[in-house]
Amino acid sequence: MAGLGIDIGTANTVVCHQRRGVVLDEPSVMVVPASGARSRRVRPLLVGNDARDLVGRCPVGLTTMRPLHDGVIVDLEAARGFLVGVMSKVAVPGWQRVRPRAVIEVPAGATALERRALLEVAAEAGIHKPSLIPEPIAGAVGCGLDPLEPRAHMVMDVGGGTSEVTAFCYGGLLAHRSSRIAGDELTLALHRYLRAEHQLLVGELSVEALKCRVDLDEGLSSVVQGVDLATGRPRLVTLESEEVLEALRPTVDAILAALAGALDDLPPQAAEDILTDGVMLFGGSTQLRGFAKLVESAFAFPVRMSARPLTCVAEGAARCLSDRDVVHAYEDSFVDAM
Numbered sequence: 001m002a003g004l005g006i007d008i009g010t011a012n013t014v015v016c017h018q019r020r021g022v023v024l025d026e027p028s029v030m031v032v033p034a035s036g037a038r039s040r041r042v043r044p045l046l047v048g049n050d051a052r053d054l055v056g057r058c059p060v061g062l063t064t065m066r067p068l069h070d071g072v073i074v075d076l077e078a079a080r081g082f083l084v085g086v087m088s089k090v091a092v093p094g095w096q097r098v099r100p101r102a103v104i105e106v107p108a109g110a111t112a113l114e115r116r117a118l119l120e121v122a123a124e125a126g127i128h129k130p131s132l133i134p135e136p137i138a139g140a141v142g143c144g145l146d147p148l149e150p151r152a153h154m155v156m157d158v159g160g161g162t163s164e165v166t167a168f169c170y171g172g173l174l175a176h177r178s179s180r181i182a183g184d185e186l187t188l189a190l191h192r193y194l195r196a197e198h199q200l201l202v203g204e205l206s207v208e209a210l211k212c213r214v215d216l217d218e219g220l221s222s223v224v225q226g227v228d229l230a231t232g233r234p235r236l237v238t239l240e241s242e243e244v245l246e247a248l249r250p251t252v253d254a255i256l257a258a259l260a261g262a263l264d265d266l267p268p269q270a271a272e273d274i275l276t277d278g279v280m281l282f283g284g285s286t287q288l289r290g291f292a293k294l295v296e297s298a299f300a301f302p303v304r305m306s307a308r309p310l311t312c313v314a315e316g317a318a319r320c321l322s323d324r325d326v327v328h329a330y331e332d333s334f335v336d337a338m
């Protein structure tokens, strides 16, 4: 029976069916009764897209919850409730009785405890014999790289909660740097800038939408609506491109520091492979306009952008269901084993 590749991210969850392709790509958020948020059994009322619509506008008695923080499970019960909700969304008639197999990605820097927590949650959510794969390896497979060949590759995954830079070769990790500075921090930087420099308070969803419009490179200005901090009335502000760079550059530089660190950790022969082949970018935040160009100019090696930066991890995990060699080679390749 065909199985699933699952990418439970801080910002988005993607499920890829081995034969049908991506069957779910929705925000990692759920709505629960406020009284039930701390109870022993978390039963979400809404999961994914439906829940996202209520972010920042939840009525009294309800609250939104994110099951993951910085790419890892912090609340086992919340994560179990969320995964049960996700599995019921992707279930097709007949599946209720058949427990699907799955390969689930987990950050390469996740601890043994965090990995065990994810396996427990997956089994409780009805997944049969779940196996784990480091997220960068799943992403690499989804981008068409071969993590078993005797040549070094480097990938950079900038998601919502974490940025990870990983080099690997012949079934093992060569270098890994991870930072908790990623897309959420970029959103926060814009939010703080608008508040401090324009005295404008902007909602969470609106700042995120603004981040997806701005450009670090082109001289484009963007208009944003918010609430004036002094008068409490709605106001429009035009954000000039220099301001976008001023607001985002320190956060982008902190993300790039992980790439510089991983390059420093490489043995010389592997570094040569990377300088020739460059780095593959994926993860939603690498879609920030002008980001790839900044990486290229900072490091002067080729930068390739995944064709599907948001779904390649789940697609790679699904592909690994039929290529167990990759799963076996990397199942113990986590940073705590390096």
Ligand SMILES: Nc1ncnc2c1ncn2[C@@H]1O[C@H](COP(=O)(O)OP(=O)(O)OP(=O)(O)O)[C@@H](O)[C@H]1O
Pocket: 008, 009, 010, 011, 012, 013, 028, 070, 071, 158, 159, 160, 161, 162, 163, 182, 183, 184, 208, 211, 212, 213, 282, 283, 284, 285, 286, 287, 288, 289, 309, 310
């Ligand atoms: N066009 C865009 N421009 C800038 N940022 C974007 C764009 N599209 C999505 N993002 C950002 O990408 C992030 C989500 O990316 P992704 O789905 O890869 O993260 P994730 O896998 O859930 O997180 P993590 O890997 O940290 O657990 C969010 O912060 C979102 O704002």
